[in-house]
Amino acid sequence: MKLSSKSRYAVMALADIASFNKNKPVSLRDISLRQNISLVFLEQIFSKLKKNNIVKSIRGTNGGYVLSNDPNQIKLSSIFLAVDEKVKQVQCKKESKKGCNGKSSKCITHYLWDELELYINDFFNKKNLGDLLKKNLETRTET
Amino acid sequence: MKLSSKSRYAVMALADIASFNKNKPVSLRDISLRQNISLVFLEQIFSKLKKNNIVKSIRGTNGGYVLSNDPNQIKLSSIFLAVDEKVKQVQCKKESKKGCNGKSSKCITHYLWDELELYINDFFNKKNLGDLLKKNLETRTET
DNA sequence: CTAATCTTGACTATTTTTGTCGGGTATATA
DNA sequence: TATATACCCGACAAAAATAGTCAAGATTAG
Known part of the structure; x- marks a missing residue:
């Protein structure tokens, strides 16, 4: 159970823009060098972020x-939505006539995964890019 | 970001045992039929659960x-540990000398993933098999 | 004995992830 | 206007992880 690199890179890159942004656009090349992420992969990711x-x-x-909004307005959930990160994919299909396990309408664990999904999405909804920068500043000054 | 089938099946199978258990051992064959899970795959999973x-x-x-304990004593986190489900694998390596991104000691998003990991593990620590059965009973009587 | 059941390790097919490649197009600046 | 620096986009491909299968046993109730 982990986040994809795509999502992780997306957050890293956006955080990079947010911290290096002096009202000037930030090139993917710079991000690539600073964050050590493949340039061509970044292009893919930013295509989605732009869309x-x-x-x-x-x-x-x-x-x-450049960021379209203030970092405090950019929720992690929006970022993940943009790059197709999904919490709980098609494991227990809601639409399927056959139900989760191909027999009964809903499997024993159905509600558990629903609950987990909500729980995790809640985390992503509450966090924004700004939080991330703040946190990073704190820990820097600590050391 | 999803749970592996292995983990999902493990929980389903254990919940199955917990509900059909009349002090008699439950065969994998029965679980396989009831839950629609490959028998041979179940064998793999139960090997780990037994260990x-x-x-x-x-x-x-x-x-x-048979379950080794009362369902209320079996936390989801124990089950996941048994079948090697890991929340946040080796993305940001703690031990690596090179740091998360091969450059600075910790990447911008490091603390975020740490926090997420704790958050999710908390969920699994608080839930046990008993909760699952209870929940399922409730929703059954509702319909 | 024999049928039902667990035990184990090796193997394999499929899917997902994580990218690369090769061609564009737009624009600031000299 | 030439050129270098960027973004833009679809197809392709290697690698890793997932989701199993297969084969050959060991145990035990009846």
């Missing part, structure tokens, strides 16, 4: 990406 | 498995 309006792109020389 | 003392085995005709 979902998490970032805006500026083309051409000195171009790059 | 971790979640169930006891009784060999021979009319044999099967």
Whole structure:
């Protein structure tokens, strides 16, 4: 049970933009170097982030990406939604006529996974990019 | 971000034993039929559950498995531990000298994933097999 | 004995993840 | 206007993880 690298990179990259952003667009190349993430993979990820309006792109020389919103307005759940991270995929299919296990309508554990899904989504809904930067600043000054 | 089938099946199978158990061992064959899970796969799973003392085995005709403890004593976290389900695997390696991203000591998102891990583990620690049976009984009587 | 059941390790097919490759297109700046 | 720096996009591919299968036993009730 883990997050995909895609999602993890997305959060890292956005946090990078948020902290290095001096009102200038941040290029994927810079992010790639700073965060040690493959440039071409980043392009894939940012294509989705852009489609979902998490970032805006500026083309051409000195171009790059900027956040569409204040970091405090960008919830982790929006980011994950953008890059197709799903909590609990099609394990217990709601639509299937056959039910979870192909027999009874709902398997014994059905409600448990529902509950877990809600629980985790709650976490992602409550956290935003701003929280992340704050937290990181705190721990830096601690050491 | 999802649970493996192995873990899901483990919980389903144990819940099955807990509900059909009339002080007699429950055979994997019966579980396989009732829950629609491959028998041979169940064997793999129960091998681990037995090693971790979640169930006891009784060999021979009319044999099967029984729970080692009262369902209320069996936490989901123990079950997942037994079948090697891990929340947040080795994404941000704690031991690595190179740090999470191969550069700085800890990546920007390090504390976030730590927090998420604790959060989810908390859920699994608080839930036990008994809760699951109770919940299932409730919803049955509702309909 | 024999049928039912657990025991174990090796093997394999499928799916998902994590990218790469190769071509674009847009734009700032010299 | 030429050029370098960026974003843009779809197809492809290697690697890892998942979800099993297969085969050959060992135990025990009846």
